[in-house]
Amino acid sequence: xxxxxxxxxxxxxxxxxxxxxxxxxxxxxxxxxxxxxxxxxxxxxxxxxxxxxxxxxxxxxxxxxxxxxxxxxxxxxxxxxxxxxxxxxxxxxxxxxxxxxxxxxxxxxxxxxxxxxxxxxxxxxxxxxxxxxxxxxxxxxxxxxxxxxxxxxxxxxxxxxxxxxxxxxxxxxxxxxxxxxxxxxxxxxxxxxxxxxxxxxxxxxxxxxxxxxxxxxxxxxxxxxxxxxxxxxxxxxxxxxxxxxxxxxxxxxxxxxxxxxxxxxxxxxxxxxxxxxxxxxxxxxxxxxxxxxxxxxxxxxxxxxxxxxxxxxxxxxxxxxxxxxxxxxxxxxxxxxxxxxxxxxxxxxxxxxxxxxxxxxxxxxxxxxxxxxxxxxxxxxxxxxxxxxxxxxxxxxxxxxxxxxxxxxxxxxxxxxxxxxxxxxxxxxxxxxxxxxxxxxxxxxxxxxxxxxxxxxxxxxxxxxxxxxxxxxxxxxxxxxxxxxxxxxxxxxxxxxxxxxxxxxxxxxxxxxxxxxxxxxxxxxxxxxxxxxxxxxxxxxxxxxxxxxxxxxxxxxxxxxxxxxxxxxxxxxxxxxxxxxxxxxxxxxxxxxxxxxxxxxxxxxxxxxxxxxxxxxxxxxxxxxxxxxx
Numbered sequence: 213x214x215x216x217x218x219x220x221x222x223x224x225x226x227x228x229x230x231x232x233x234x235x236x237x238x239x240x241x242x243x244x245x246x247x248x249x250x251x252x253x254x255x256x257x258x259x260x261x262x263x264x265x266x267x268x269x270x271x272x273x274x275x276x277x278x279x280x281x282x283x284x285x286x287x288x289x290x291x292x293x294x295x296x297x298x299x300x301x302x303x304x305x306x307x308x309x310x311x312x313x314x315x316x317x318x319x320x321x322x323x324x325x326x327x328x329x330x331x332x333x334x335x336x337x338x339x340x341x342x343x344x345x346x347x348x349x350x351x352x353x354x355x356x357x358x359x360x361x362x363x364x365x366x367x368x369x370x371x372x373x374x375x376x377x378x379x380x381x382x383x384x385x386x387x388x389x390x391x392x393x394x395x396x397x398x399x400x401x402x403x404x405x406x407x408x409x410x411x412x413x414x415x416x417x418x419x420x421x422x423x424x425x426x427x428x429x430x431x432x433x434x435x436x437x438x439x440x441x442x443x444x445x446x447x448x449x450x451x452x453x454x455x456x457x458x459x460x461x462x463x464x465x466x467x468x469x470x471x472x473x474x475x476x477x478x479x480x481x482x483x484x485x486x487x488x489x490x491x492x493x494x495x496x497x498x499x500x501x502x503x504x505x506x507x508x509x510x511x512x513x514x515x516x517x518x519x520x521x522x523x524x525x526x527x528x529x530x531x532x533x534x535x536x537x538x539x540x541x542x543x544x545x546x547x548x549x550x551x552x553x554x555x556x557x558x559x560x561x562x563x564x565x566x567x568x569x570x571x572x573x574x575x576x577x578x579x580x581x582x583x584x585x586x587x588x589x590x591x592x593x594x595x596x597x598x599x600x601x602x603x604x605x606x607x608x609x610x611x612x613x614x615x616x617x618x619x620x621x622x623x624x625x626x627x628x629x630x631x632x633x634x635x636x637x638x639x640x641x642x643x644x645x646x647x648x649x650x651x652x653x654x655x656x657x658x659x660x661x662x663x664x665x666x667x668x669x670x671x672x673x674x675x676x677x678x679x680x681x682x683x684x685x686x687x688x689x690x691x692x693x694x695x696x697x698x699x700x701x702x703x704x705x706x707x708x709x710x711x712x713x714x715x716x717x718x719x720x721x722x723x724x725x726x727x728x729x730x731x732x733x734x735x736x737x738x739x740x741x742x743x744x745x746x747x748x749x750x751x752x753x754x755x756x757x758x759x760x761x762x763x764x765x766x767x768x769x770x771x772x773x774x775x776x777x778x779x780x781x782x783x784x785x786x787x788x789x790x791x792x793x794x795x796x797x798x799x800x801x802x803x804x805x806x807x808x809x810x811x812x813x814x815x816x817x818x819x820x821x822x823x824x825x826x827x828x829x830x831x832x833x834x835x836x837x838x839x840x841x842x
Contacts, residue, residue, distance in 0.1 A: 255291060259300050262288045266307040281311040296424050299454050305363035313366070320362050323376050331359065335383055338434065342387065345401055353398065354388045384441040388450050392417060395444045399428050402442055406432035409439060417449070419510055419518050424452050511562045525558050525585045531566045532589035539592055540576055543569040551804075553772070553836045555583045575600060581654050597653035605652030606645050613651055616658045618754065620666065631668045638664055697763040698734055700724060701754040707731025710765065714739035717765045719818025724755040764814045766795060767821050768840040774833035775807040783809060786827050792820070810840070
């Protein structure tokens with residue numbers, strides 16, 4: 213039975229039909245994660261199997277080689293990294309590079325080999341110097357050197373946009389000692405021998421990586437001005453660095469060890485829990501990759517506790533990692549003692565303090581789903597909307613789905629119950645109310661649902677040979693727009709004006725509100741004011757942008773930045789470069805020396821507005837740029 217379970221965990225699913233390659237891959241990964249959570253030996257077998265596959269990849273056709281290498285680089289190498297099995301990780305990555313980018317791989321091999329003799333002499337001199345100094349100080353140690361792995365060099369060249377000749381720290385020296393005390397003693401000796409490079413010291417002994425890796429890393433300037441890395445660790449740490457979780461394998465050998473082992477695998481069970489909520493295969497695979505192999509950022513609580521999060525995380529991610537309630541009631545954040553926007557990207561060493569709302573009933577904002585980086589935060593936000601606001605989610609989801617169906621020319625009332633049954637079965641959802649609720653809280657997007665419905669409608673039409681559901685064609689007659697660039701469905705020659713409270717522009721989702729004597733007021737759908745009018749459904753009309761019109765619209769944005777000389781000049785220069793007219797400017801400075809600049813711009817589309825906002829965000833000292841709603 214035990215062996216059967218292990219085999220089941222590593223065997224791919226073969227009897228189920230899948231819509232796509234992504235769905236098949238996602239289901240295989242789900243199954244493997246579940247098996248891993250039950251017995252970690254499953255993934256050790258799977259990694260060994262994958263390593264064997266990669267070593268014999270040359271016997272497969274070229275397209276299969278590329279497919280297998282991509283999957284290995286995206287999934288299996290990250291899993292080996294997460295489990296701390298660096299020996300397998302390095303070999304998998306180098307093999308993937310060989311098959312995915314053969315020219316660059318062999319070019320690297322050639323260049324590394326060309327300087328081999330020179331490099332070996334250099335590293336031998338370094339090792340001899342260290343050994344002599346350690347012997348003098350009475351510290352027992354093993355010292356060796358190695359070149360960086362090919363994929364590591366390749367990645368550095370790509371991320372830093374450098375040539376091979378510009379990458380200097382191609383070498384790493386490893387010093388293995390008996391005790392933690394000796395690690396820090398050796399560090400001091402190394403820093404007296406060679407000058408350390410500021411900002412390149414990492415203490416993974418005090419702050420171990422989630423995969424249990426521990427070492428001291430420092431980069432120093434060598435005798436000829438060449439930088440090189442030195443890693444210092446104990447024998448126990450070295451064992452973990454090479455073999456990861458496999459080095460700690462104590463299967464059923466006493467309760468204490470089992471508890472410690474379970475703790476080391478808690479990330480896996482947590483990951484599995486978060487992934488259960490994801491019904492879409494593509495989203496599952498994307499978030500799995502984030503959970504497995506996103507670079508990490510280490511930040512501190514005000515009490516000095518270390519919290520590690522995916523790189524790019526925000527104060528929202530931090531709040532949810534502390535406690536769900538703190539996340540739900542987040543009201544603001546301070547980083548290093550200063551107030552920051554909630555979409556501020558945390559950096560290594562930041563001290564983060566969460567400002568909590570006194571209102572215990574406060575909940576998260578839907579907008580947070582677009583900001584957070586960690587699966588943990590995203591899942592907890594979704595859970596809140598799913599649990600707290602089911603009725604509201606059902607109403608919201610139904611409205612969103614029906615509106616989008618009409619936009620695609622499908623009348624919701626004409627969809628037969630058999631079609632709904634098939635759609636629900638494909639989406640693994642029990643009832644139509646559950647579907648509405650899932651759309652309402654963000655568990656499914658309309659882009660995931662509408663294609664399923666259209667597919668089932670087409671199948672139904674083929675089976676009976678009739679058009680049972682009217683679907684409008686692309687060439688349908690449009691309602692008149694006047695000169696506004698907006699189509700009001702079912703109404704000709706109506707007066708249209710744009711609401712100043714939200715200033716919609718092409719690309720925004722919009723909605724119309726019938727006013728008294730002033731025609732139809734066009735609002736963004738996320739406008740706070742329009743939400744107050746939604747109870748009066750008779751005054752709400754469907755509107756859409758006329759894609760054939762190219763009209764200028766006004767949009768209001770706000771810039772928050774550290775005040776400095778020339779800031780406003782740089783802002784106007786960016787706008788001039790992209791040929792955007794400025795209709796109004798209002799600038800002020802707060803007591804904290806924060807510049808607040810309000811701009812009214814004349815633009816032609818949401819895409820154009822987002823591009824210029826991104827350019828403004830790139831300016832020195834700019835903390836945030838966002839659209840305004842009154």
